[in-house]
Amino acid sequence: xxxxxxxxxxxxxxxxxxxxxxxxxxxxxxxxxxxxxxxxxxxxxxxxxxxxxxxxxxxxxxxxxxxxxxxxxxxxxxxxxxxxxxxxxxxxxxxxxxxxxxxxxxxxxxxxxxxxxxxxxxxxxxxxxxxxxxxxxxxxxxxxxxxxxxxxxxxxxxxxxxxxxxxxxxxxxxxxxxxxxxxxxxxxxxxxxxxxxxxxxxxxxxxxxxxxxxxxxxxxxxxxxxxxxxxxxxxxxxxxxxxxxxxxxxxxxxxxxxxxxxxxxxxxxxxxxxxxxxxxxxxxxxxxxxxxxxxxxxxxxxxxxxxxxxxxxxxxxxxxxxxxxxxxxxxxxxxxxxxxxxxxxxxxxxxxxxxxxxxxxxxxxxxxxxxxxxxxxxxxxxxxxxxxxxxxxxxxxxxxxxxxxxxxxxxxxxxxxxxxxxxxxxxxxxxxxxxxxxxxxxxxxxxxxxxxxxxxxxxxxxxxxxxxxxxxxxxxxxxxxxxxxxxxxxxxxxxxxxxxxxxxxxxxxxxxxxxxxxxxxxxxxxxxxxxxxxxxxx
Ligand code: G3H
Numbered sequence: 001x002x003x004x005x006x007x008x009x010x011x012x013x014x015x016x017x018x019x020x021x022x023x024x025x026x027x028x029x030x031x032x033x034x035x036x037x038x039x040x041x042x043x044x045x046x047x048x049x050x051x052x053x054x055x056x057x058x059x060x061x062x063x064x065x066x067x068x069x070x071x072x073x074x075x076x077x078x079x080x081x082x083x084x085x086x087x088x089x090x091x092x093x094x095x096x097x098x099x100x101x102x103x104x105x106x107x108x109x110x111x112x113x114x115x116x117x118x119x120x121x122x123x124x125x126x127x128x129x130x131x132x133x134x135x136x137x138x139x140x141x142x143x144x145x146x147x148x149x150x151x152x153x154x155x156x157x158x159x160x161x162x163x164x165x166x167x168x169x170x171x172x173x174x175x176x177x178x179x180x181x182x183x184x185x186x187x188x189x190x191x192x193x194x195x196x197x198x199x200x201x202x203x204x205x206x207x208x209x210x211x212x213x214x215x216x217x218x219x220x221x222x223x224x225x226x227x228x229x230x231x232x233x234x235x236x237x238x239x240x241x242x243x244x245x246x247x248x249x250x251x252x253x254x255x256x257x258x259x260x261x262x263x264x265x266x267x268x269x270x271x272x273x274x275x276x277x278x279x280x281x282x283x284x285x286x287x288x289x290x291x292x293x294x295x296x297x298x299x300x301x302x303x304x305x306x307x308x309x310x311x312x313x314x315x316x317x318x319x320x321x322x323x324x325x326x327x328x329x330x331x332x333x334x335x336x337x338x339x340x341x342x343x344x345x346x347x348x349x350x351x352x353x354x355x356x357x358x359x360x361x362x363x364x365x366x367x368x369x370x371x372x373x374x375x376x377x378x379x380x381x382x383x384x385x386x387x388x389x390x391x392x393x394x395x396x397x398x399x400x401x402x403x404x405x406x407x408x409x410x411x412x413x414x415x416x417x418x419x420x421x422x423x424x425x426x427x428x429x430x431x432x433x434x435x436x437x438x439x440x441x442x443x444x445x446x447x448x449x450x451x452x453x454x455x456x457x458x459x460x461x462x463x464x465x466x467x468x469x470x471x472x473x474x475x476x477x478x479x480x481x482x483x484x485x486x487x488x489x490x491x492x493x494x495x496x497x498x499x500x501x502x503x504x505x506x507x508x509x510x511x512x513x514x515x516x517x518x519x520x521x522x523x524x525x526x527x528x529x530x531x532x533x534x535x536x537x538x
Pocket of ligand 1: 186474476
């Protein structure tokens with residue numbers, strides 16, 4: 001592998017529709033204003049690079065963004081707290097139809113930035129063009145779907161219930177100030193799948209952009225600014241270790257939502273002085289395992305395991321991160337899987353058909369090389385041609401076998417293009433692996449005997465939160481619950497679940513007497529309350 005065979009010789013080699021001028025962001029969104037910033041900045045380097053004048057390969061500078069400090073973080077928190085105003089602010093008091101109208105305005109403005117955001121996803125995190133496009137479009141669809149579910153929820157709440165002599169109306173109410181932090185691998189989608197439902201439910205937001213995949217949020221700040229009342233959405237730029245602790249220590253954050261590591265989630269929650277007041281919606285680490293039974297259709301297993309383990313270079317929380325193949329078919333499986341992995345096309349995010357693209361984390365190729373060396377020291381080897389070859393930020397996927405307890409690859413979430421394969425004799429070994437693992441997101445079963453598959457389904461559903469049959473692990477469709485057990489998640493996300501996660505049921509109740517009914521009739525008839533209302537969203 002050589003640099004020249006994969007990376008552009010100069011920016012002139014990059015397709016015209018992907019080229020962008022460096023974006024040097026010098027402002028951020030706070031309390032309804034774009035605040036000018038002249039302090040520290042962080043340079044954003046792409047995983048894509050070109051040779052410099054001396055011929056040394058250099059990551060391309062995409063731009064830079066503000067590195068704010070605790071003062072700005074506390075100002076953002078104050079803005080969100082003031083906009084919420086203990087639930088009396090304009091936003092938490094706005095009828096659902098009004099909030100939906102603001103969100104629809106936002107979608108229109110977001111769509112205007114589609115091509116720029118997709119380009120930035122490619123440049124900042126190296127996601128290939130089809131997947132970057134899908135990330136944007138899937139996010140827009142998610143917002144529309146969320147709006148539709150919210151309309152349904154509101155319609156179902158637009159009525160009174162009379163039970164046991166009590167008349168009541170029950171609606172979902174906001175929780176308060178939400179601190180939202182997204183990951184680098186789905187910087188737009190996974191930030192928005194928490195942010196959007198949180199906003200729609202009437203909460204006010206502080207959102208921190210990820211280290212990689214930060215600039216792509218900049219074009220959308222103006223859309224937030226002009227679509228929602230001031231202080232509803234506030235951006236938070238800076239080093240997490242500097243800006244997050246004071247915000248959490250204030251005790252004013254009501255909901256922490258983080259897609260990231262369980263270590264960081266544990267740390268952040270502990271900063272909060274009154275943990276019982278904090279709700280956490282977390283999607284964290286995972287080591288999703290696939291099991292290939294002796295009678296599995298190996299062609300299906302190979303194609304799904306390729307998708308599952310190596311889409312976006314294996315940088316998905318839902319990726320298959322370890323494969324257990326029955327000893328009787330492991331050689332056959334590897335004989336098909338290895339060449340299929342080696343045949344994956346390496347290229348730039350915009351290269352037609354590129355499945356393996358440059359990795360955004362600067363030290364990732366070293367880490368992946370190290371965990372392979374560690375497995376080799378324990379007796380495993382790379383099973384596919386060219387596996388583990390590195391050229392700059394590109395890493396040719398490696399299939400490593402036989403992986404065993406004691407090797408880092410057995411337990412570590414590699415989050416990259418290395419696929420460990422384990423041979424097993426008895427399915428109990430696989431179940432025991434899941435029991436002893438710290439994670440519990442998803443698993444995949446490949447097989448054809450219904451009895452054997454059923455015997456695994458029942459224990460597995462109590463160890464992970466989704467069992468896939470003859471299919472890769474994945475989050476979608478977005479209406480399905482996305483959650484996990486143990487260190488993999490807290491709370492549930494899906495179009496509907498997220499709206500529930502970012503709200504609480506509140507009820508207004510009275511005894512079924514004539515004077516009380518008169519009061520209720522007057523309030524509802526004269527539209528005197530937002531909560532107590534039978535208004536119906538059509
Ligand atoms: O990184 C985790 C993503 O939510 C995975 O989503 O399974 O649709 O790629 P996906």
